[in-house]
Amino acid sequence: MKCDAGFVLEDDTEVHVAHDVPEPSKFDDESPYSVTINTLRLTAVDRVTLALGIASSHYPSILKTFVQIEESSNAFAIEAGGEYNKVSRSFKPTFQTALFLLAGKDLSLWSHYSSQLINGSVLLQNDIIYNRSSTEFIHGKIELDTAYLNYFLSGQKPQLDHGSYFPGKLYRSDLTMDDIILEENVREQIKPIGYYIKALENGFSRPVITVLNQALWLYSMGLREPEKQCWQEFLPIRTVSICTM
Numbered sequence: 613m614k615c616d617a618g619f620v621l622e623d624d625t626e627v628h629v630a631h632d633v634p635e636p637s638k639f640d641d642e643s644p645y646s647v648t649i650n651t652l653r654l655t656a657v658d659r660v661t662l663a664l665g666i667a668s669s670h671y672p673s674i675l676k677t678f679v680q681i682e683e684s685s686n687a688f689a690i691e692a693g694g695e696y697n698k699v700s701r702s703f704k705p706t707f708q709t710a711l712f713l714l715a716g717k718d719l720s721l722w723s724h725y726s727s728q729l730i731n732g733s734v735l736l737q738n739d740i741i742y743n744r745s746s747t748e749f750i751h752g753k754i755e756l757d758t759a760y761l762n763y764f765l766s767g768q769k770p771q772l773d774h775g776s777y778f779p780g781k782l783y784r785s786d787l788t789m790d791d792i793i794l795e796e797n798v799r800e801q802i803k804p805i806g807y808y809i810k811a812l813e814n815g816f817s818r819p820v821i822t823v824l825n826q827a828l829w830l831y832s833m834g835l836r837e838p839e840k841q842c843w844q845e846f847l848p849i850r851t852v853s854i855c856t857m
Contacts, residue, residue, distance in 0.1 A: 644764050652734045657725040660713055661733065664705040665741050665756035666764060678703040691717070695753060707743065708750040726750070 639646035645666075649659060667674045682696040682703065693708025707729060715721035730749060735741035740760050745752025759770035794802075 644767050648740075648760075648764075652738065654734065655728055657710060657714060657728050658733055658735050660710045661707065661729075661735060661741060661754055662756075664710055664713075665735075665754045666761065668705055668754060669756045669758075669761050670765070672702060675703045675705065678705070678709070693750065704753050706751055706753055710754070711750060 638650050648654070648662075652658075654662065664675075678692060678694055679696065679701055681692060682694075683701075692712045693706040695704040695706065696702075697704075711722055711725055711729070714725050733741070736743060740757055742755040742757065743749065743752035744755065757770070762768055763770055
């Protein structure tokens with residue numbers, strides 16, 4: 613992979629910088645960390661971001677170099693990004709920190725890795741790392757999901773509801789739908805869903821849109837009159853019940 617970038621100096625002399633950026637190698641062990649890297653095919657910037665997230669959550673003292681940079685008023689403090697707390701003498705890395713570690717002052721590399729982050733990090737897409745910043749992306753703190761931190765430390769895989777944005781809680785039970793006691797009006801309202809699932813299991817014998825219309829029509833029958841009229845304006849009347857298909 614080659615990264616090319618051009619920038620103009622004050623004397624209008626255009627300079628082109630090119631770098632060979634090698635593809636990250638795979639890990640050959642079966643640790644949770646290695647499995648995550650290999651399965652998700654993490655890029656270099658994703659790997660550095662993940663490493664910073666783990667360090668910040670589990671072993672923050674490893675980031676003491678950044679604390680020393682901040683306290684010495686080093687010029688690198690601005691370029692390295694991060695959030696420094698004077699009271700606790702702690703440092704929280706940001707996405708700018710990841711870019712700084714990978715690119716330093718090299719504008720071509722900075723542009724290369726920055727575009728990868730902006731185009732979408734697989735860590736963010738899978739709720740492994742969070743960026744809750746409401747301002748510029750690279751200034752957001754790198755936050756590792758607690759379920760994934762536990763996974764890296766203990767090997768216990770995260771459940772479906774591990775992410776903080778998941779709109780619910782996952783529970784496991786040996787009960788079936790027949791074991792659940794519902795009010796009669798609730799049972800009537802969810803019947804169309806059962807018919808639709810049964811139709812899926814048996815295979816559609818009609819066009820999909822017909823089946824959907826029938827399911828929605830049956831659902832509308834359980835609605836109040838004003839709501840039913842609203843549905844009827846959009847759905848054709850069906851005389852054959854979906855449960856007979």
